Amino acid sequence: MTDPRLRRTAWHRRLARRAAARRELFTVLATYPPGAVPCMGGSPVPSSHWTADEPELQAVAARACTGCPLREDCAAFAEVAPVEAGVYGGTSEYDRLPHRLTECYQQDDAPRRASNE
Numbered sequence: 001m002t003d004p005r006l007r008r009t010a011w012h013r014r015l016a017r018r019a020a021a022r023r024e025l026f027t028v029l030a031t032y033p034p035g036a037v038p039c040m041g042g043s044p045v046p047s048s049h050w051t052a053d054e055p056e057l058q059a060v061a062a063r064a065c066t067g068c069p070l071r072e073d074c075a076a077f078a079e080v081a082p083v084e085a086g087v088y089g090g091t092s093e094y095d096r097l098p099h100r101l102t103e104c105y106q107q108d109d110a111p112r113r114a115s116n117e
């Protein structure tokens, strides 16, 4: 149900798309047994590297995504949600920085554009 007082901008639609993609990815991820996916214990690389702040650690994690059964889907999610922190589909948040900046600009710009319409 949609509240008619809320304007649906491109920004809102993008947030909804990203939330749906995240839900979908994590629902499938939860069906894999522990150790079947590199970021969930299926790699000698510690799971904490996938969400580390340090670019070097994320780069190690991104390389460890190779061979993950979900890599393609995870990479597709990273394209829809470049602002997500951490490693997805073999790309670190630093690899996605150009897309993240574009996304941030669009997020800031969308409400202003909507109010000028």
Ligand code: SF4
Pocket: 029, 037, 038, 039, 040, 050, 064, 065, 068, 069, 070, 071, 072, 074, 075, 087, 088, 089, 090
């Ligand atoms: S591709 Fe995605 S699910 Fe697979 S190890 Fe990398 S981050 Fe985890």
